[in-house]
Amino acid sequence: MAAGSTIDALGQFELHPVLGGLGEALRFSQSPLMMIVASVAVLAFLYVGMRPRAVVPGRLQAAAEICYDFIHDMAVDTIGPEGRAFFPFVFTLFFFILAGNYLGLLPFSFAFTSHVAVTVALALMVFVLSVIVSLKVQGAKFFAHFMPAGAPAALAPLLVPIEILSFLSRPVSLSIRLFANMVAGHVMLEMFAAFTIMLAGLGLIGDVLAVGPVVINVALMALELLVGALQAYVFAILTCIYLREAVAH
């Protein structure tokens, strides 16, 4: 991607048709392909992991059970007993994002979570679900939340718009956070990889110096592994927090 002496840090996010003529006809790009790969990977992991159904689990089964327990505890602890109903949703969200972030780190792969269209769709799903649950559980009382308790009525014209904007900013912050973190990470990886190539063109001294960016990229890869898991976790925990507020009476 880094051709010659220019750094094309954003070229890696371009979509282009895959799978030859069929992909061309269907406008099928890497993004949906990686989504399918991520979904299949998660399903295969759970299916293969849980197939032994052993009382004393093997490694893969233990991993699958830990994943299940982790999200189950998160959903029930955060949302409360009603959290069990939302557990499948949170589980799917978390592992879809996690698999997307991690698959995107593989060479020749593509991180679909680095596209704002994808993260906005995910965040809107969470937002619309939480609004529907709020309206269903709380009814018209839901709208009373936009007036902070104990505030003087004279301040309502100022406070209510602020509360509404704060509420509406939830899907924006959810989607921007995930997308921005993934883009920033991949741009940094690309930049340091390009530095290596540029330095290697400088002759002997460049060959020595070019080791530096490679070392930094190794460290960045570790950071990206952390960020990928952390962003999936933050997305899932915020989903739980929003749903807790929705089911609270």
Added chain:
Amino acid sequence: MGKETDSSRHAFDRRLKQAMDRNNPDLAAQATGQGGDMTTVGTVLRAGTEMVAGLVVGVAMGWGLDRWLGCRPLFLILFSLLGGAAGVLNVWRLVRPQDALEDKPDPQAGPDR
């Protein structure tokens, strides 16, 4: 034999429980400490976007209302300020002390007061 195993198991359970009770404060503190670490990293990563998100929504809404109602700068200015305030409110919600969260009256108390 069976009785002996039984009683010794009970004794073991009791001792285990005592040991766990003894260690409980430590364990609990450790657990919350670890949770706190994870939450701290999450909080730091969240704070910036929370603030920007409020502003983005405010500016977008003001721009949209201006476009719709044709009074160019009015709503943009108004909603930019409100959006900035909403961003600060988001950050405050994130970083406020947890006892303030406990003090928060339940939603039913809101309209009455």
